[in-house]
Amino acid sequence: xNRMFGDRKLGxxxxxxxxxxxxxxxxxxxxxSRRLVQENRLSVDDLIWPIFVIEGENRREEIAAMxxxxxxxxxxxxxxxxxxxxxxxxxxxxxxxxxxxxxxxxGSHILDADNILNKASRAIRDAVPEIGIITDAALDPFTSxxxxxxxxxxxxxxxxxxxxxxxxxVLQAANGADVVAPSDMMDGRVxxxxxxxxxxxxxxxxxxSYATKFASAFYGPYREAVGTAGLLKGDKKTYYIDxxxxxxxxxxxxxxxxxxxxxxxxxxxxxxxxxxxxxxxxFAVPTFAYQVSGEYAMIxxxxxxxxxxxxxxxxxxxxxLKRAGCDGILTYFAPDVARLLKAD
Ligand code: PBG
Numbered sequence: 004x005n006r007m008f009g010d011r012k013l014g015x016x017x018x019x020x021x022x023x024x025x026x027x028x029x030x031x032x033x034x035x036s037r038r039l040v041q042e043n044r045l046s047v048d049d050l051i052w053p054i055f056v057i058e059g060e061n062r063r064e065e066i067a068a069m070x071x072x073x074x075x076x077x078x079x080x081x082x083x084x085x086x087x088x089x090x091x092x093x094x095x096x097x098x099x100x101x102x103x104x105x106x107x108x109x110g111s112h113i114l115d116a117d118n119i120l121n122k123a124s125r126a127i128r129d130a131v132p133e134i135g136i137i138t139d140a141a142l143d144p145f146t147s148x149x150x151x152x153x154x155x156x157x158x159x160x161x162x163x164x165x166x167x168x169x170x171x172x173v174l175q176a177a178n179g180a181d182v183v184a185p186s187d188m189m190d191g192r193v194x195x196x197x198x199x200x201x202x203x204x205x206x207x208x209x210x211x212s213y214a215t216k217f218a219s220a221f222y223g224p225y226r227e228a229v230g231t232a233g234l235l236k237g238d239k240k241t242y243y244i245d246x247x248x249x250x251x252x253x254x255x256x257x258x259x260x261x262x263x264x265x266x267x268x269x270x271x272x273x274x275x276x277x278x279x280x281x282x283x284x285x286f287a288v289p290t291f292a293y294q295v296s297g298e299y300a301m302i303x304x305x306x307x308x309x310x311x312x313x314x315x316x317x318x319x320x321x322x323x324l325k326r327a328g329c330d331g332i333l334t335y336f337a338p339d340v341a342r343l344l345k346a347d
Contacts, residue, residue, distance in 0.1 A: 043326045045318065047091040047344050051137065051291070052337035055228050056080050056123045057100050068224035069296055070303050072335050074100050077123055081130045083338075090341040094135030096184065096333055097123045099144050100230045109153045110145030113171040118145075121178035128179035137211060138180040140172045140196065141187040149231035151187035151242065159242055165192045169199040176205040184268070186213040188242040188255075194262030211291065212264035215252040215278055218243035221271045221297030228296065252278050253285055260286060268333070271295040273320055276327040283328030292324045294334040302336075318343065 018026075030036045055074040057064065064074040075083065084095055099119045105112045112118050124136050142164065143151045152159035153167065164187065172183040183200070185192045193212050200208050218240045226232035244251055256267050269279045272292035283290045302320065306313020317336045324332050334340070 043322060045322045045325055045340070045344065047341045048093055049321070049325060049329070049331045050092050050337040050341060051094045051096055051135075051331055051333040052087055052092050053096040053098060053293075053333050053335060054080060054083065055098050055100055056119050058102065058119050066224065066228045068227050068300050069335065070307065071339075072228070072299070074228065077119075077126045080123060081126050084127050084131050084134060087338055087341070088131050088134045090338060090345065092134070092337050092341055093331075094137055094182070095127070096137040096139065097127075098139050098225075098229055099123070100228065101144050103147075103230070106145055106147040106234075108147055109167070110142035113142055113145045113167065114174065116174055116178065121174060124175065124179035135181045136179055137182040137184050138175040140168050140175060140183050140185040140192075142167070143187075143231055144229045147234065149226070149235035151239065152189055159189075161189050161191070164189050165195045168192050169195040172196045173199050173203045173205065176200055176203070176208040180208065182209045182211050182266075184211040184213060186216060186270075188213065188216050188239075188244070191262070193259045193264050197263035209265040210263060211266040211268055212259040213270055213293070214256040214259040214264060214267035215275075215282070216243050216268075216270045217246040217252075217275065219246060219271050219274075219295070219297075221274070221295045224296035224300045246274075249278060249281060253281060256282050256286060260288060265289065266291060266330075268293055269329075271298060272324050272332065273298055276323065279324065279327040279329055289330045290328055291331050291333065292327075292329045294320065294324065294332055294336070296335070299335045314339075314343065 030040050057074045057076055059076045060078055062076045063079055066072050087095060097120055101112060120138055124138060127136055141151045143149055148154050150159055152164035168185055168187060175183055183196060185196060193210055196210055259267060266289040267282060268291040269275050270293035272294040279290060279292055302313050302316045305311040317340060321332055321334060321340060
């Protein structure tokens with residue numbers, strides 16, 4: 004029988020006939036029922052906070068493309084990390100901006116026990132022993148050309164880079180890193196780092212591999228932060244994954260796990276939710292995403308223009324990364340979102 008709604012005719016069947024009386028809106032009708040059926044939650048325990056460190060004292064440098072993010076001297080960085088630990092953030096990830104005169108063709112300053120990255124680990128380990136320290140084992144902040152590997156005759160040479168990164172990883176472990184995170188995408192670096200760590204008594208130091216790092220335009224603001232933007236010639240397509248590829252990402256993750264990675268990461272985050280889900284389903288290992296600088300900048304910029312609610316977009320983007328299968332997320336929003344979660 005036809006039903007009439009005011010002047011409008013619904014059609015041959017009523018909604019209850021169409022849906023078989025199944026109405027998914029029932030459980031969405033109130034806050035209490037929405038909370039009850041919520042499948043994924045964002046917690047402070049999911050957060051890793053990337054920070055930028057520089058030499059000197061009492062200096063906080065703005066990064067134009069990352070409003071609210073600063074390069075910090077260690078005295079200030081330690082205070083902020085203390086604050087992060089108080090908020091309950093489990094771990095930080097440190098990235099250095101190295102003075103230009105210390106950068107060279109091979110990134111040799113990464114092998115200096117007193118480079119700012121190692122000094123940061125020592126200072127943070129001392130002052131905030133409860134927080135996890137993740138160090139970036141990659142050459143790009145240290146090379147005069149901004150590439151993640153040693154550049155010879157226009158080629159990023161794999162094996163020589165791997166040897167240097169493995170040595171740097173041991174130095175990072177010796178200076179207090181709990182987790183070493185190679186972000187360079189050279190072949191064989193995870194296995195070489197594992198061997199080197201074990202040979203030097205650092206069996207307890209874990210490896211978070213940037214297993215699937217894609218050649219991406221979303222890294223732009225980070226390159227301003229670490230000062231590689233003006234140096235980088237060409238692109239990183241000979242070592243990062245083509246962002247058109249997904250099977251290749253599975254192979255990369257599989258390889259890194261076989262070589263001894265304890266945790267894998269997908270980078271960037273939001274445009275790569277399908278990769279996160281594939282890896283989580285395929286390997287069932289601790290899986291992370293890096294919500295990168297460009298993702299941060301987009302949310303901040305649109306928020307500053309009044310085009311979106313930046314706080315809500317921040318929360319939504321992180322929760323969606325969890326829904327896709329992440330156990331945790333590296334995000335520049337970490338302290339902001341930790342405060343927001345605390346206020347809830
Ligand atoms: C390079 C590195 C990159 C990022 C961290 N380490 C990418 C790059 O410069 O090519 C990006 C982080 C971000 O965009 O937030 N080893």
